[in-house]
Amino acid sequence: MHVVLISACEKRALKRSRAILDSYALRAGERAWATPITLEGLQELRAALKRTASRHTAVACYRNEGMRRMCLLWIVGSARHFGPHGHFPAGTTRRKKPEIPSWIRYAALLADAAGQGHDVGKASKAFQLKLRDFKLEQKDSLRHEWVSLKIIQALRTGADWDTAWRRLETQPEREGVPFDEHGLTNVFDAFDFLVVSHHGLFGPRAGDAALSAENHVRSTPAFELAQYRPHAELPVLSLALLHKKLRRLEKITPPADVSIPLYWRALSLIARAGLILADHAISSLTKTKAAELYANTQQIKGQNHRPLNQPLDQHLSDVSSLAGRMT
Incomplete structure (x- = not known):
């Protein structure tokens, strides 16, 4: 030839x-x-x-x-120098990629950061015991989203892991919602909203006729705040990633010509959709690596026993990464 x-x-x-x-x-x-x-x-x-x-x-x-x-x-x-049939170009032109609007980047950063912190509250003794003993009452006295919110708020003030959890015992657990009167006024209000609402928006319990701030925590006689101490500490890398993503949020500045509460609300709604989708997608996967803290359990048809699934730090990292890409 x-x-x-x-x-x-x-x-x-x-x-x-x-x-x-x-x-x-x-x-x-x-x-x-x-x-x-x-x-x-x-x-x-x-x-x-x-x-x-x-x-x-x-x-x-x-x-x-x-x-x-x-x-x-x-x-x-490399085949990039040749066409689909091997033709060699006589010349090339580079087209500048259109710049991604700032609000899209900011929504992705919010979803990414919220994904890294959304389930921090699952590190509590109560939640980890519930995962290990499926016969226990499955409804939380204090929702893990709310625990996540309070822990991260304490971490943002410079508290360490143990101090952040101790503050749960000294501060009223029903206080601290930053977006009930004036809306979302800054990036951390938006972040807090994503963390605390990634399973459901604030509202009345089933059967209640009106909204009430009292209804975000179940008032059961068996509720003991001592149950909401850390079962173990999150790995250092996971906490370092959370702090890094929180520092990145500080650089987000809204345009000068927009309504601030509406701007953050709009970004939060978009980021929340990405966070929820990512959380559902990652939670459906099976990852049985040994760890001290877990995010969920496997549902096996026909069996009462549910094996522990997904180390908590890996779950946070995976949801964070996927939420940022999906938003």
Whole structure:
């Protein structure tokens, strides 16, 4: 057969590919070679190119199929220099990517940060005991979303992990909602809203006729605040990631010509959708790695026992990453 070889190599790959091609074919131009060759010889040439290939290598081989056309046989290295049928461009034009609007970036950052902190409250003794003993009452006296909110608010003030949990015992658990009167006035109001509402918006309990701030915590006789102490500490890396994402939120500034409460509310609604979808998607996966803290359990049809599933730190990281991409 008769073949033509075209090199679009760059940098050091150009010198290496030239040395190989010169030993198998005759030059027909600065970056072109042509030669009659057997199938075995062509296979040997391709193998030699592959052995020295790098990300800067790009060599295309065409077979002469008579007077009508040349047929692309293969490309070694990067194919981006060639068209779908091996055509080499006479020139290239680069188009500037349109800039992503700031509100889209900010919504993604909010969802990403909220994903890293949304289930921090699951580190409580009460929640971890519930996961390990499915026969226990499954309704939380104090919702894990609310615990997550209070813990993160304490961490933002500079408290360490243990101090943040101790504050749950000294501060009234029904206080501290920052968005009930004046709406969302800053980025951390929006973040808090995402964390505390990722399972449901604030509202009355089933059967109640009116909204009441008293209804966000179940008032049961068995409720003991001592149950809401940490079962174990989150891994250092997970807490460091949370602090890093919170610092990143500080750089978000809304445009000067917008209504602040409406702006944060709009961003929160978009980010909340991404957070909820990501949480559902990640929670449906099975990850049985050993850990001290878990996010959920596996549901196995026909069995009363539910194995522990998803280490909490991995769940937070995965939801954070997916929520940021989905928003």
